Amino acid sequence: xxxxxxxxxxxxxxxxxxxxxVDLDVDKHEVVCLIGASGSGKSTxxxxxxxxxxxxHGQITLGGLSITDPRFGRTGxxxxxxxxxxxxxxxxxLSVLENLTLAPLKVQKMxxxxxxxxxxxxxxxxxxxxxTAAYPEQLSGGQQQRVAxxxxxxxxxxxxxxDEVTAALDPELVGExxxxxxxxxxxxxxxxxxxxxxxxxxxVADRVCFLSEGRIVEEDAPARLFSAPQHPATQTFLSRxxxxxxx
Amino acid sequence: xxxxRSRPAGNYGLNVHRPIADQTDRGGLRPGTTSxxxxxxxxxxxxxxxxxxxxxxxxxxxISSASIIIVFGGLYWLITSAEQWxxxxxxxFNLDHMIAAAPRVAQGFLTNLQVWLIALACIGVWALVLxxxxxxxxxxxxxxxxxxxxxxxxxxxxxxLLLVILFGFGIPALNxxxxxxxxxxxxxxxxxxxxxxxxxxxxxxxxxxVHEGQRAAARSLGLSEWQTLIYAILPQALRNVLPALMxxxxxxxxxxxxxxxxxxxxxVREAQIxxxxxxxxxxxxxxxxLFLLATVPMARLADWVNRRDRARRLxxxx
Ligand SMILES: Nc1ncnc2c1ncn2[C@@H]1O[C@H](COP(=O)(O)OP(=O)(O)OP(=O)(O)O)[C@@H](O)[C@H]1O
Ligand SMILES: [Mg+2]
Numbered sequence: 001x002x003x004x005x006x007x008x009x010x011x012x013x014x015x016x017x018x019x020x021x022v023d024l025d026v027d028k029h030e031v032v033c034l035i036g037a038s039g040s041g042k043s044t045x046x047x048x049x050x051x052x053x054x055x056x057h058g059q060i061t062l063g064g065l066s067i068t069d070p071r072f073g074r075t076g077x078x079x080x081x082x083x084x085x086x087x088x089x090x091x092x093x094l095s096v097l098e099n100l101t102l103a104p105l106k107v108q109k110m111x112x113x114x115x116x117x118x119x120x121x122x123x124x125x126x127x128x129x130x131x132t133a134a135y136p137e138q139l140s141g142g143q144q145q146r147v148a149x150x151x152x153x154x155x156x157x158x159x160x161x162x163d164e165v166t167a168a169l170d171p172e173l174v175g176e177x178x179x180x181x182x183x184x185x186x187x188x189x190x191x192x193x194x195x196x197x198x199x200x201x202x203x204v205a206d207r208v209c210f211l212s213e214g215r216i217v218e219e220d221a222p223a224r225l226f227s228a229p230q231h232p233a234t235q236t237f238l239s240r241x242x243x244x245x246x247x
Numbered sequence: 248x249x250x251x252r253s254r255p256a257g258n259y260g261l262n263v264h265r266p267i268a269d270q271t272d273r274g275g276l277r278p279g280t281t282s283x284x285x286x287x288x289x290x291x292x293x294x295x296x297x298x299x300x301x302x303x304x305x306x307x308x309x310i311s312s313a314s315i316i317i318v319f320g321g322l323y324w325l326i327t328s329a330e331q332w333x334x335x336x337x338x339x340f341n342l343d344h345m346i347a348a349a350p351r352v353a354q355g356f357l358t359n360l361q362v363w364l365i366a367l368a369c370i371g372v373w374a375l376v377l378x379x380x381x382x383x384x385x386x387x388x389x390x391x392x393x394x395x396x397x398x399x400x401x402x403x404x405x406x407x408l409l410l411v412i413l414f415g416f417g418i419p420a421l422n423x424x425x426x427x428x429x430x431x432x433x434x435x436x437x438x439x440x441x442x443x444x445x446x447x448x449x450x451x452x453x454x455x456x457v458h459e460g461q462r463a464a465a466r467s468l469g470l471s472e473w474q475t476l477i478y479a480i481l482p483q484a485l486r487n488v489l490p491a492l493m494x495x496x497x498x499x500x501x502x503x504x505x506x507x508x509x510x511x512x513x514x515v516r517e518a519q520i521x522x523x524x525x526x527x528x529x530x531x532x533x534x535x536x537l538f539l540l541a542t543v544p545m546a547r548l549a550d551w552v553n554r555r556d557r558a559r560r561l562x563x564x565x
Contacts, residue, residue: 052463078469089464093482102478103468151468 036211082152142173348530378450415509
C-alpha cells in the first residue's frame with residue numbers, strides 16, 4: 001500500500017494556477033524525486049503534503065488517512081512528516097540543541113532529558129554532536145543544513161520532504177548533505193525530494209517525476225527518464241541542462 | 248550508520264567545475280601550444296615596512312585637539328566678553344541660587360525617574376500586545392486588527408501634550424467613583440497610551456522583518472500560531488528593534504517633563520516654582536543639567552547598541 005497518495009491536487013495563487021490536477025503515489029520506503037523548471041510548482045506540491053499550503057481541490061492521504069482528518073490531531077501530521085528547506089530556516093536565536101529540542105519539548109511535551117538524549121542521538125548520526133552548543137551563524141552552510149535535517153528527524157517521522165536542500169550550498173559542501181540523504185534512504189525513510197542535482201536524482205531516486213506548469217507530465221525510473229525521456233517538455237528541459245553543462 | 252554506495256561523497260558528476268581547458272573550444276590555439284600557463288616566477292615583494300611614523304600617529308590628534316580648543320575657546324571668549332554676559336550669568340548661572348534650588352529640583356527629578364521607569368514597563372507590554380494583535384493572521388482577527396490600526400492612527404496623530412492635559416485634568420474632573428483621581432496617574436496613562444502607538448509600530452516592523460521561512464519552519468515542526476510567535480518570531484523581532492527602542496527610552500525620559508503642565512511636581516515644575524518666587528532662572532538650568540546627566544549616558548548606550556547591532560548584521564551578511 002502506498003504511503004502517500006495525491007489525487008487531483010489543484011492550487012491557485014490568486015489567478016495563477018500553480019498545481020493542476022496532480023496525481024502521485026509514493027510507496028513506503030520509496031524515494032521520489034521531483035524535477036522541473038523554476039516555477040513549475042515543485043515546492044508548492046511539497047508544502048501541500050504537510051499542509052504548509054492548503055490546496056484548493058484534491059485529496060492527499062497519508063497511510064490511508066486524509067491529511068485533513070481530525071484523527072491526526074493538531075500536530076500529528078507534523079510529527080509524521082518532516083520538511084527541510086533550501087534556506088535551512090534554523091532559528092538563529094537558538095543553539096543547535098535548542099533548535100532540535102524546541103518542538104519535542106513544546107509540542108510533543110517530551111521530558112527535557114529525553115529530548116536532549118534524542119537530540120544527541122540524531123546529531124551523532126550526522127557527526128554533528130560537537131556542535132550542540134553552537135549557534136547557526138557559527139556553522140557552515142553544509143553543517144546548518146545537516147542540523148536542519150536532524151531537526152526534522154527529531155520526531156521520528158515516516159516521511160521526509162526535502163526542498164532543494166543543497167541549492168544554497170557551496171559546491172564542496174553539497175556532498176556531505178547528499179551523503180546523509182543516501183544514508184536515510186538506506187534506513188528506509190520515505191522521501192519526496194525536490195532537486196536540481198540531476199546526478200543525485202539519478203542516483204538516489206526510485207522514481208523521478210517531471211513537473212511542467214503544475215502538472216506531472218512524466219514519471220519513470222531514473223535510468224529511463226534521464227536516458228530516454230518521452231514527453232517533449234522533459235526532453236527540452238533535460239537537453240537544456242545538458243547544454244549548460246549541468247548533467 | 249549504513250554505508251552508502253561506494254561513490255566518493257560530494258561528486259555526483261554535477262556542479263563540478265571542469266578544468267577550463269576541457270570546456271573551451273581549442274580551435275583557436277595554434278598547434279603545439281597548450282592552454283596551460285607557465286608557472287610565474289614568484290609574487291612581487293611585499294611593500295617595504297616604514298619605521299614608526301610619528302606624523303601619522305600624532306598629527307591628526309594634534310590637529311583635532313587644536314581645532315577643538317580654538318573653536319570652543321573662541322565661543323567662550325565671544326560669550327563671556329559680551330556686554331550682557333554678567334547679566335546672563337546672574338540670571339542663569341547664579342551659583343547661590345543653583346545650590347539653593349538643587350534639593351527641590353533633585354526631589355522633583357526623582358518623580359521624573361519613577362514615572363519614566365513605570366511608564367517604560369507599561370509601554371513595553373502594552374505596545375507588544377498591540378503589535379501582536381496587529382500581526383495576527385486569519386479573517387477571525389480582522390476586527391481586532393482594525394481596532395489596533397485605529398488606535399495607532401489616533402494616538403500617533405495627537406500631540407502628547409494635548410493627551411496629557413486631556414487625561415490629567417479631564418478625567419480627575421469627572422470625579423468618577425472608583426477611579427484614581429490623581430493628575431500624576433492620568434498624565435502617566437496619557438504618556439503610556441501615546442508612546443505605545445509608536446512603539447507598537449516599531450515592534451511590528453521588527454516582526455515583519457523576520458523571514459517568512461522562520462514561520463514556515465516553526466509551523467512545520469507542529470508549533471501552534473501562538474507558540475510560533477513566542478518561541479520563533481518575537482525573540483528575533485525584539486533583537487531587530489533593540490536600537491530603535493533605545494531611542495524611545497531616551498525620548499521618554501525627557502517627555503515625562505510634559506506632566507509638569509498638569510501640576511505634577513517633577514524637576515521642571517519645581518524649578519519653575521523656584522523661579523517664580525526669585526525671578527532667577529538658575530533653577531531651570533539645574534533641571535536641565537539633571538536631564539542631561541540622565542540622557543547623555545543613555546544616548547551613548549543607544550549608540551553602542553546600534554553599532555554592535557550593525558556589526559552583527561554585517562557579520563551575518565557575509
Ligand atoms: N505564497 C505564494 N503566494 C503567491 N504565489 C506563490 C506563492 N508561492 C509560490 N508562488 C508562485 O507559484 C509558482 C510555483 O512556485 P513554486 O515555489 O512551487 O515553484 P518551484 O517549482 O518550487 O520553483 P523553484 O525551482 O524556483 O523553487 C511560482 O510562480 C510562484 O511565484
Ligand atoms: Mg521551490
